[in-house]
Structure formats: C-alpha cells, structure tokens
Amino acid sequence: MKKVFATLLSLTMVMSLLAGCGSNDAATDDGASTDDQNTQTELSGSVSTNGSTSMESVIGALSEQFMTDNPGVTVTYDATGSGTGIESVKNGTCDIGLSSRALKDEETSAGLVGTTVALDGIAIIVNADSKVADLTVDQIAQIFTGAITDWSEVGGDAGTISCIGREAGSGTRDGFESITGTEDTCVLAQELTSTGAVIEAVKGNPNAIGYASLSAVEGQDGIKALTVGGVACTEDTVLDGSYEIQRPFVLVTKDGTELSAQAQAFFDFATSTAANDLIKNAGAVPVAQ
Known part of the structure; x- marks a missing residue:
C-alpha cells in the first residue's frame, strides 16, 4: 500500500513540474510575441513631403495627427509648389510629393503615380x-x-x-x-x-x-x-x-520605389477614411470611402 501511495505521489510531482515548465514556456513565448508586435508597430524616423502650397492646411492637419499617434516619427512639409514637389519625387529628394493638380501624361509616363487624397x-x-x-x-x-x-x-x-x-x-x-x-x-x-x-x-x-x-x-x-x-x-x-x-489634391509617389515603413504608414493614413474628418476640417473634401 505504501508503494502504491509513493508511486502516485511521484507521478503527481512529475506532472506538476511539467505543467510549471509548460506555463513558463508559454509565458516566455507570449512575452516574446508581444515584444515583437511592439517592435513592428512602433514607427520612428522622418517623412518628407514637398509641393503644393494650397495643401498646407490639409497636410498640416494630417501630419499633426499622425505624429501624435506615432511620436517617434517627424513629418516635414516643404511648401515649394506643385511642380517642384513632383520633380522632388522624380529625383528622389522627398518621400511624398504634393500636387494640387492631376499628373500630366509625361509625368505618369516617367513612372510617377498620383493618388487623390481630397478635392478642392x-x-x-x-x-x-x-x-x-x-x-x-x-x-x-x-x-x-x-x-x-x-x-x-x-x-x-x-x-x-x-x-x-x-x-x-x-x-x-x-x-x-x-x-x-x-x-x-x-x-x-x-x-x-x-x-x-x-x-x-x-x-x-x-x-x-x-x-x-x-x-x-x-x-x-x-x-x-x-x-x-x-x-x-x-x-x-x-x-x-x-x-x-x-481640382484634386494629389499625393505623388514613384512607381517601383518602396516607401520607408513610416512614409508608407503616413500615406496609408492620409488616404484612409480615418483622415476624412481632418481633411474636412482643413477645408477640403475627402474622397476615401
């Protein structure tokens, strides 16, 4: 009888140890997974925009909100006019160009892509x-x-x-x-x-x-x-x-040129329905559905 009791006690202890190890491993895995997710979602660095002076209110509102949501990112705006903004994307001196007109055939033929963010x-x-x-x-x-x-x-x-x-x-x-x-x-x-x-x-x-x-x-x-x-x-x-x-308010990018993680995140935010109220409050008409 004593042998049976001892055997059962030993089995119980082994099972408890195994359960404890499994729990610790799970906790470690969960913690690592959470850390990985935080690393992936925390953006840092800068996003440079360049172009239309007419888009100042819209780009200002979008930038301010995006930087509030992503404190590790700085969005800059250089008000140089649509033509210069388009050229800056073409020659790679800014992340996103700002144009208050639709792109011309020769510009799209050169690999530039225009995405309408609002109407004005x-x-x-x-x-x-x-x-x-x-x-x-x-x-x-x-x-x-x-x-x-x-x-x-x-x-x-x-x-x-x-x-x-x-x-x-x-x-x-x-x-x-x-x-x-x-x-x-x-x-x-x-x-x-x-x-x-x-x-x-x-x-x-x-x-x-x-x-x-x-x-x-x-x-x-x-x-x-x-x-x-x-x-x-x-x-x-x-x-x-x-x-x-x-006319349209257009974000200009270059086909085949990958945006940085922070620039892509800003572009996605600006063209989403989450930006609609900001665009309206800036006096333009959002187009995201």
Missing part, C-alpha cells in the same frame, strides 16, 4: 468691398485674358480690373487655367508665389480679382468668394461637381 474648389476672390457677386466661367476667362478690363462691364463700379495670379508651375494656376481655358493667355498685374500672397494682394486692392484654394479662403476677412454661374464654392458643391472650378 478654386475660389474666385475679389475685395470685400466689390459690388460684384457672381461671374460665369466665360466672364472669368475674359477678365483674366484682358478681353474685359473694367468692373463696370460685369456689374461693378467703374475701375480697371487688376488680375492677381500664381507663378508658373503652381498647381492652383494650372487648375484654374485648364478649367477656364486660359492656358498661357492670362494677363496678370501680379504673379505671386503662394496662395497667402494672392489673398493679401486682393485684400489690399479694391479692383483686384484672384484665385485661391477654398481651404485657404474660408474665414478670411477683407475678401469675398464669388459664386460661379450662381453656384457657391463649398465642400458640398465641390463634391457633387456643381461648382465648376475645382
């Missing part, structure tokens, strides 16, 4: 004191090409119209001219290098007219956005297509 209305702006409230696309084209030179011809007070535009290579200029059919024919009193500069110029000149991104115009004092063909420039009218003067 190009608001036609005049001084806040102007009596003009609405213009057609054709009238806008005639004004910027010099066929109409006085505000009295379109319902305003007499005064020589002063057209304010953007520099060559600007996505806003490219979008405006392609939609209004005024490529290479605009007669400008001032040709400026940023959206903010255009807004300030129109604020300071009662006879000025210019164009600027909807996201930059909202909430600005000293200017007003005209309706175009009776349609106001708003998020809703841009999304439904009823506002005619609009």
Whole structure:
C-alpha cells in the first residue's frame, strides 16, 4: 500500500513540474510575441513631403495627427509648389510629393503615380468691398485674358480690373487655367508665389480679382468668394461637381520605389477614411470611402 501511495505521489510531482515548465514556456513565448508586435508597430524616423502650397492646411492637419499617434516619427512639409514637389519625387529628394493638380501624361509616363487624397474648389476672390457677386466661367476667362478690363462691364463700379495670379508651375494656376481655358493667355498685374500672397494682394486692392484654394479662403476677412454661374464654392458643391472650378489634391509617389515603413504608414493614413474628418476640417473634401 505504501508503494502504491509513493508511486502516485511521484507521478503527481512529475506532472506538476511539467505543467510549471509548460506555463513558463508559454509565458516566455507570449512575452516574446508581444515584444515583437511592439517592435513592428512602433514607427520612428522622418517623412518628407514637398509641393503644393494650397495643401498646407490639409497636410498640416494630417501630419499633426499622425505624429501624435506615432511620436517617434517627424513629418516635414516643404511648401515649394506643385511642380517642384513632383520633380522632388522624380529625383528622389522627398518621400511624398504634393500636387494640387492631376499628373500630366509625361509625368505618369516617367513612372510617377498620383493618388487623390481630397478635392478642392478654386475660389474666385475679389475685395470685400466689390459690388460684384457672381461671374460665369466665360466672364472669368475674359477678365483674366484682358478681353474685359473694367468692373463696370460685369456689374461693378467703374475701375480697371487688376488680375492677381500664381507663378508658373503652381498647381492652383494650372487648375484654374485648364478649367477656364486660359492656358498661357492670362494677363496678370501680379504673379505671386503662394496662395497667402494672392489673398493679401486682393485684400489690399479694391479692383483686384484672384484665385485661391477654398481651404485657404474660408474665414478670411477683407475678401469675398464669388459664386460661379450662381453656384457657391463649398465642400458640398465641390463634391457633387456643381461648382465648376475645382481640382484634386494629389499625393505623388514613384512607381517601383518602396516607401520607408513610416512614409508608407503616413500615406496609408492620409488616404484612409480615418483622415476624412481632418481633411474636412482643413477645408477640403475627402474622397476615401
């Protein structure tokens, strides 16, 4: 009887030891697995973006949230204009280019890829004191090409119209001219290098007219956005297509060039539905479904 009891006691002890070892191994495996997962999900380093000045509000909002969610990553933004941003991706001096126009055939043929992250209305702006409230696309084209030179011809007070535009290579200029059919024919009193500069110029000149991104115009004092063909420039009218003067906000990458882990994560975030509210709050219209 004593032998039976001793045998059972020995078996019990062995089983307990085995169970303990299994438990420790599992804990070790689980811990290692958790560490591996943390290593994989914790991003670090930098993401460089370069391009459109019109995308400043959108890219700023997206970058701020992404850096909050990923404190080990720094997202930089160089506001150089769409043309320079596209070229920077082409020559490999930035991770993601920013263009406020669709890519051209020669750019896609060179291996560049454009991904639309949002839509933006190009608001036609005049001084806040102007009596003009609405213009057609054709009238806008005639004004910027010099066929109409006085505000009295379109319902305003007499005064020589002063057209304010953007520099060559600007996505806003490219979008405006392609939609209004005024490529290479605009007669400008001032040709400026940023959206903010255009807004300030129109604020300071009662006879000025210019164009600027909807996201930059909202909430600005000293200017007003005209309706175009009776349609106001708003998020809703841009999304439904009823506002005619609009363009895409595009993230530009290079086919065959792999983004860093942090740059890919930022790109995925910016083009996801998780970014929609941020894009809306920045004054543009998100397209992610």
